[in-house]
Amino acid sequence: MxxxxxxxxxxxxxxxxxxxxxxxxxxxxxxxxxxxxxxxxxxxxxxxxxxxxxxxxxxxxxxxxxxxxxxxxxxxxxVERGVPPPAAPEQRDRLALALRDAVLKMRAAGWPAEEIAIELHKALKGTPS
Amino acid sequence: MxxxxxxxxxxxxxxxxxxxxxxxxxxxxxxxxxxxxxxxxxxxxxxxxxxxxxxxxxxxxxxxxxxxxxxxxxxxxxVERGVPPPAAPEQRDRLALALRDAVLKMRAAGWPAEEIAIELHKALKGTPS
DNA sequence: TTGAATTGTATAGTGTACTTGTACAATATA
DNA sequence: TATATTGTACAAGTACACTATACAATTCAA
Incomplete structure (x- = not known):
């Protein structure tokens, strides 16, 4: 491919x-x-x-x-990546915030919670570990 | 408040x-x-x-x-907002992409799928409709 | 009624980030 | 060994984010 x-x-x-x-x-x-x-x-x-x-x-x-x-x-x-280096708490917060804001914007645009959950699982699907 | x-x-x-x-x-x-x-x-x-x-x-x-x-x-x-105006498909795609990228970055940083789902529900919680 | 205070708007200036153009250095290949 | 391939470095142009300052509309107290 x-x-x-x-x-x-x-x-x-x-x-x-x-x-x-x-x-x-x-x-x-x-x-x-x-x-x-x-x-x-x-x-x-x-x-x-x-x-x-x-x-x-x-x-x-x-x-x-x-x-x-x-x-x-x-x-x-x-390359082989091994364990991801532990992110700084500040960086962790930003990642969680990005998720939250994405969800909030979808809600604000009128997406049903159902579909948001579906999108989430699409994003999680195929992910190892 | x-x-x-x-x-x-x-x-x-x-x-x-x-x-x-x-x-x-x-x-x-x-x-x-x-x-x-x-x-x-x-x-x-x-x-x-x-x-x-x-x-x-x-x-x-x-x-x-x-x-x-x-x-x-x-x-x-x-103000009273009524029904959100139907977003352009292009805009819709961007919203879904933002969610996907947020999830992917969390996975890349080593977050367990469990915790990501928890964060999602935190973001959905308290949302009317 | 009026004048000062409050509040958002408009526009220009400054710094930073993004993208490109171009030359270069390291590696691969014929 | 010469040439092509590939990533790197750095300067220049452009767009964006933020600030400074002046302004217009509204509110409110005298």
Missing amino acids: PLTISIDLGSPVPAYRQIADRLRETLVTGHLRPGDALPPVRQLATDLGVHFNTVAEAYRTLATEGWLMLRRGSGAVV | PLTISIDLGSPVPAYRQIADRLRETLVTGHLRPGDALPPVRQLATDLGVHFNTVAEAYRTLATEGWLMLRRGSGAVV
Whole structure:
């Protein structure tokens, strides 16, 4: 599978963060596994309609999180991640807040609680551990 | 109750959006109800440590969403909102994506699925309808 | 009725973040 | 060993967030 992701250039979320988010999804769900190679920054950038430096920034984000190893010439490779380093409580709070705000915005937009729960389980599905 | 909210100035999420998020929470949960007055932008701004224009931007955001009515001299007042206007599919997708990304980041940080579900229910709790 | 105080609005300025352009360094490959 | 491939570094342009300041509409006390 050639890694097909897409981003929304009209979104207020910066492109490099969207790219990181979508790639993180493939990593968390196991569609990309240790040893797998990611496409070169220039190729993915062309596919998504952004500059390759924008993709490179996303790769660096994921490398910092421990998902990837980057090397010029060799490209980006998924590495064994082990136990995620314990996040700072401040960072933990932000993650929980992001979830809460997402739910609140959906409620405010009129989503039934049912459907929100469904969306949640979709997001949890396929996640190992 | 004097409306006590707090924001995180170190967060990458812009202050005006955090303020709107926290206020939306009080609105969705019914802690602020139609007819209630919000604090003047200058007062809330002082409380939060930002410029009053930043608070004003948050108020405008919520006014656009149909929660508030703004008038100089009178201040910001919660209005009856009725049925939320049907969001554009594009906007709907973004809401669902935000939820998905929040969950994925929590998983990536090592949160057990259990606790994520708990956080979700905390966010849903107290929500009418 | 009037004038001062209160409250949101408008607009310009400043700093920061995002994206791009371009040159470069390290690795792979023919 | 030369060339292509791949990520990196850094400067420039643009958009966004926040602030400063002046302003307009409303409220309220004298």
